[in-house]
Amino acid sequence: MSEVLHAPNPARRARRPDAIVHVCVTCRAGEDGTQRPGVRLADALEADLAGDSNIRVERIECLSVCKRPCTLALSGRGKWTYVVADLDNEGHVADVCAGARLYAASSDGIVPWRERPLPFRKNVVSRTPPRGI
Amino acid sequence: MSEVLHAPNPARRARRPDAIVHVCVTCRAGEDGTQRPGVRLADALEADLAGDSNIRVERIECLSVCKRPCTLALSGRGKWTYVVADLDNEGHVADVCAGARLYAASSDGIVPWRERPLPFRKNVVSRTPPRGI
Numbered sequence: 008m009s010e011v012l013h014a015p016n017p018a019r020r021a022r023r024p025d026a027i028v029h030v031c032v033t034c035r036a037g038e039d040g041t042q043r044p045g046v047r048l049a050d051a052l053e054a055d056l057a058g059d060s061n062i063r064v065e066r067i068e069c070l071s072v073c074k075r076p077c078t079l080a081l082s083g084r085g086k087w088t089y090v091v092a093d094l095d096n097e098g099h100v101a102d103v104c105a106g107a108r109l110y111a112a113s114s115d116g117i118v119p120w121r122e123r124p125l126p127f128r129k130n131v132v133s134r135t136p137p138r139g140i
Numbered sequence: 141m142s143e144v145l146h147a148p149n150p151a152r153r154a155r156r157p158d159a160i161v162h163v164c165v166t167c168r169a170g171e172d173g174t175q176r177p178g179v180r181l182a183d184a185l186e187a188d189l190a191g192d193s194n195i196r197v198e199r200i201e202c203l204s205v206c207k208r209p210c211t212l213a214l215s216g217r218g219k220w221t222y223v224v225a226d227l228d229n230e231g232h233v234a235d236v237c238a239g240a241r242l243y244a245a246s247s248d249g250i251v252p253w254r255e256r257p258l259p260f261r262k263n264v265v266s267r268t269p270p271r272g273i
Contacts (some may be wrong), residue, residue, distance in 0.1 A: 010143040029269060071222075071267040080268045088221065089204075133223040133266045134204040135213045136162060 025061040026083045026111035028052055032066045032075035048077045048096035048103075055104045062111050072132055081107060086116030090132040102126050113116070159216045159244035161185055161236070166202045167209035180234075181210045181229035186238045195244050205265055214240060215243040219249030223265040235259050 032046065036042045046066075053064045072078040075092035077099075082088040089110070094103065102124035106111040109118040120128065161184040169175045179199075186197045205211040208225035210232075215221040222243070227236065235257035242251045248270065253261065 065269075067269055069267070071264050078266075080266075081272075082268060084271070088268050090223075090268060093272050131204050132200070133211075133213070135215060135268065136198075136200055136225060138215075138217070 010066045024063040025080055026107050028064045029067045029080040030064060031070040033069045034073055036076050038070065043097040045077045048094060051100045052103060055100060057114060058109065062107050079085050081110045085137050087137055088135045091130045092132045093130045094126060098127055102134055158197040159214055159240050161197045161240050161254055162200045162213040163197060164203040164211045169209050177234055178210045179226060179231040184233045185236060188233060192241065195240050214219045214243045216249060218270050220270055221268045222262045224259055224264045226263045227259060
């Protein structure tokens with residue numbers, strides 16, 4: 008059999024990811040209000056996280072942080088959910104990927120402060136507890 | 141048997157509430173920074189919601205909305221989670237209770253705009269999707 012047949016089934020593995028990156032694709036930006044930077048951020052994250060089968064990128068209609076695009080939330084089973092805003096759809100892609108990987112690897116979603124990429128220190132909008140807390 | 145023995149067991153019913161009100165009790169306020177208005181808000185909500193066995197009030201250490209006390213989050217199984225800030229620990233108690241009851245009665249956490257008490261229109265910090273979206 009070819010190597011391809013031994014590859015993990017992405018659909019199966021994605022059913023219980025260690026992290027979900029929910030990207031708001033609703034907010035508009037630009038002088039004429041026609042741009043949707045969240046769509047481009049989601050595209051970039053999907054491309055860069057394509058090899059991370061434990062992280063899923065999901066597009067969300069409105070995270071209610073409408074004045075601070077781009078906005079995303081990180082969630083995972085048993086973990087605190089973090090909302091982060093004011094993200095540049097190009098300049099922050101690497102930081103978001105690094106933060107999502109650290110979050111995925113954590114047990115409760117709380118990454119030690121010093122390890123957090125800058126947007127996860129400076130741009131946090133809110134955090135909410137995992138179910139059961 | 142007395143009526144009391146037929147009353148629902150609060151501990152049992154509270155295991156799967158229709159809404160959890162997570163109140164941040166960490167933020168300090170007041171000129172000398174010694175007051176913790178979230179503690180008083182949580183006390184008031186617990187008293188006013190004591191008869192609502194489907195709603196649970198929980199005290200949380202930090203929702204990361206530190207500059208806008210009081211802050212709380214509403215969550216429930218299968219529902220969007222809402223974070224609301226700038227709440228007065230006395231003046232907003234009735235509105236928060238009303239909002240929590242509407243949220244508890246909703247299927248997905250989304251209360252029609254016109255029915256929402258004012259803080260749930262004006263003071264929303266963020267919302268995040270239920271698991272599975």
